[in-house]
Amino acid sequence: MIEWSEEQQLIRDTIRRFIQEEIVPNQEALEHGDMPPYDIIRKMYQTFGVDEVARQRFERAIEREEAEERGESAASASDGDGGAEDLAIDTLLSMELCRYSAGIVTAMGVTQLAAGAIMSQGTVEQKRRWGLDLLTAEKVGSWAITEPGSGSDAFGGMQSTAKLDADGNYVLNGSKTFITNGPYADTIVFICKLAEEGVEPRQRKIMTFVLDRGMEGLEQSGRLRKMGLHSSPTGQLFLDNVIAGPERVLGGGDRKKSGTRKKSDPRATFAAERVGVVSMSLGVVERCLELCIDYAKERVQWEKPIGEYQLIQLKLANMEVARFNIQNMLFNYLERKRENQPMSFAEASAMKLYSTTAAVEVASEAIQLFGGNGYMAEYQVEQLYRDARVMRIYAGTDEMQVRAIARDLLSR
Numbered sequence: 001m002i003e004w005s006e007e008q009q010l011i012r013d014t015i016r017r018f019i020q021e022e023i024v025p026n027q028e029a030l031e032h033g034d035m036p037p038y039d040i041i042r043k044m045y046q047t048f049g050v051d052e053v054a055r056q057r058f059e060r061a062i063e064r065e066e067a068e069e070r071g072e073s074a075a076s077a078s079d080g081d082g083g084a085e086d087l088a089i090d091t092l093l094s095m096e097l098c099r100y101s102a103g104i105v106t107a108m109g110v111t112q113l114a115a116g117a118i119m120s121q122g123t124v125e126q127k128r129r130w131g132l133d134l135l136t137a138e139k140v141g142s143w144a145i146t147e148p149g150s151g152s153d154a155f156g157g158m159q160s161t162a163k164l165d166a167d168g169n170y171v172l173n174g175s176k177t178f179i180t181n182g183p184y185a186d187t188i189v190f191i192c193k194l195a196e197e198g199v200e201p202r203q204r205k206i207m208t209f210v211l212d213r214g215m216e217g218l219e220q221s222g223r224l225r226k227m228g229l230h231s232s233p234t235g236q237l238f239l240d241n242v243i244a245g246p247e248r249v250l251g252g253g254d255r256k257k258s259g260t261r262k263k264s265d266p267r268a269t270f271a272a273e274r275v276g277v278v279s280m281s282l283g284v285v286e287r288c289l290e291l292c293i294d295y296a297k298e299r300v301q302w303e304k305p306i307g308e309y310q311l312i313q314l315k316l317a318n319m320e321v322a323r324f325n326i327q328n329m330l331f332n333y334l335e336r337k338r339e340n341q342p343m344s345f346a347e348a349s350a351m352k353l354y355s356t357t358a359a360v361e362v363a364s365e366a367i368q369l370f371g372g373n374g375y376m377a378e379y380q381v382e383q384l385y386r387d388a389r390v391m392r393i394y395a396g397t398d399e400m401q402v403r404a405i406a407r408d409l410l411s412r
């Protein structure tokens, strides 16, 4: 793959029209008001038929799983994965949205992350109860792992607990922070540790529960104030003796009561999350470049457009190198998906490390190129910078990407 196909470019144009009609006019309210992004996300899913495709794919996946449980062959049914073409469209959607609102992509992506956890580890009943409404964006989802005392070392340092009571239910306690969609989530994938007597805390079993808004003892905070990404609400969760039955446990627990469970590799989820951020970075870089080229041609100083000065040309050239590299990495990723040769965890980490560092550098240089106007909200580059900055932190910090890459190299 060396370029988007004609069909993909047509889809991109339709996405751009949607953004101009639905997001750009609401930009101020999304960024500086309290407008949650969810109605826009639902409208986008309906406009592009994403909800309908998700529904059909969901039914086929369930059909297949039920057939397997009955011991029948289900070879004709799809496994629910849309393949390389769908991935290319998801990539385009994410890139295009990030040119204006990386927060919308984050809010949307985390609902899908919660759906993905349920769809990969849940029973058929759990998928029907919680999965479908998240896949169609009918409901809002959160995926809660980070705690005030544990971030990069999320599993090791985790303090939230699940304690089995005499009735076979779990009593959940603890708090989570920086949770995307936390203030508005209808469905929460909550990750904690089993309270096991005599087992050293770092070694205790990790458990995943699905929780509903309004459960007794569950408190969802308001929005946390933050640097950027304002169209993605972020909050805290507090659990005080929340009672969760075994039917809420994902990927383990009481098999008799809650059916067949599959184990999934968390590294596959982390790798997908990392590559998702790469397409977001490309959206930021493309938009910065576009704005900077226009500005370099129109802004006159010393009686010449600033684009005629070599120091400005160097900034533009560096931005183009970053755009070209990130795009090629993404095309490589999509091509490998088509050829069924998935990227390794270390490769996904390398892509994320490079592209997010480049996006932050490009956005910072875009502000510089715009001078004082770059610091003003009206010219949009300051928002692109603030939105890009978190990409070096979430989905694994830069330092965690370095660790994953180096570990892979040193294991050879």
Ligand SMILES: Cc1cc2nc3c(=O)[nH]c(=O)nc-3n(C[C@H](O)[C@H](O)[C@H](O)COP(=O)(O)OP(=O)(O)OC[C@H]3O[C@@H](n4cnc5c(N)ncnc54)[C@H](O)[C@@H]3O)c2cc1C
Residues within 6 Å of the ligand: 110, 143, 144, 145, 146, 150, 151, 152, 153, 177, 178, 179, 180, 181, 229, 234, 390, 393, 394, 395, 396, 397, 398, 399, 400
């Ligand atoms: C806007 C936003 C949205 C988020 N959404 C979610 C969400 O939906 N769900 C969720 O669960 N979490 C979410 N997070 C949390 C995010 O995943 C964490 O912030 C991130 O993993 C880093 O953890 P931390 O903030 O605790 O930093 P820490 O882990 O405390 O790290 C502090 C610094 O130390 C470095 N460091 C840590 N360990 C090492 C090491 N071994 N070697 C070298 N350096 C190290 C880090 O790289 C970093 O520079 C979100 C965060 C933000 C900012």
